[in-house]
Amino acid sequence: MTSRSEILREKIEELIAVGALAPGQHLDETELAARFGVSRTPIRETLIQLASMGLVVIRPRRGAVVAELGPHQLVEMFEVMSELEATCSRLAARRMTPEDHVRLLAAHQACREARDASDPDAYYYQNEAFHEVIYAGSHNQFLFEQTRNLYRRLRPYRRLQLRVRGRVGASWDEHDAVVQAILSGDGEKAGQLTRGHVMIQGQRFADLMASLPQLAAGALVPS
Incomplete structure (x- = not known):
């Protein structure tokens, strides 16, 4: 309770x-x-x-x-986040049960529906649920807790990324590739794809930095 x-x-x-x-x-x-x-x-x-x-x-x-995060600290935290999530996906590809696969596909479908509705707020929450299914699918409770804790720490910034034009669609496409790798049992591919999905660098980093003033102004409150 x-x-x-x-x-x-x-x-x-x-x-x-x-x-x-x-x-x-x-x-x-x-x-x-x-x-x-x-x-x-x-x-x-x-x-x-x-x-x-x-x-x-x-x-x-x-x-x-x-708390505020500077650019260097953000990059470092996303770097660690990408490695933790890559490990979750790699283990999930090896350890997920058929019941886990059903939950993964349901979470993936919910993300698709939010994407098709062009609703970044809905997609954000479904995206969080999708990632947690993979964390749980690692069947490593310590890894699950550590990864979820860091996810929570980065929530404002992960949410902000989804406001960048075209990011929701790209995010779902990346999810789809990760799902296929997990379902096929290819742990190395699942880990590699997840690392790339989470890691923030290049244009994604530039977009996030450009959007930070919106977060500081409280512009992310859902309407």
């Missing part, structure tokens, strides 16, 4: 992920408490949890702010 503190953490985490609470923004405990109808104590505890995840920075005597 989900506890009240977990629900509160997930709500604030989601506000950070969609840019409603922008990188560098001060997090006022009193305002957040009023917003969610709770006292300042659970807000303070939630901010500490989010700080442990790297989503919030707590500064002595100055309070908490939403």
Whole structure:
């Protein structure tokens, strides 16, 4: 059963992920408490949890702010993310059960429907579910937890990428190649394709850097 503190953490985490609470923004405990109808104590505890995840920075005597990532740190984190996800895909190709394959295909189809609807917000959430199916398909709980934690840390930036023109369609095409490699049991190919899908470099990096002001302005709040 989900506890009240977990629900509160997930709500604030989601506000950070969609840019409603922008990188560098001060997090006022009193305002957040009023917003969610709770006292300042659970807000303070939630901010500490989010700080442990790297989503919030707590500064002595100055309070908490939403964490910011510089270009170099972003590249480093996406580099690690790509290797973790590549390992998940490589293991998933070897270890997924027929039931796992059904879940993978269902998640892939949900992404396709969001793509066809030209809905980047819907695609973002289905994309997250798709990747988690592959994490789980590795049948390595430690790897699953570490990969999901880093995914959460990068959520605002992964979401932002999907706002770049043509990225949703390209993302789905890349998913499709990964799915085929996993279903065929080709772990090395699945890993290689996933690494390329997640790694941010070249034009994708330039596009993300150009879009960062939108995130800082809170422009990712769904309409």
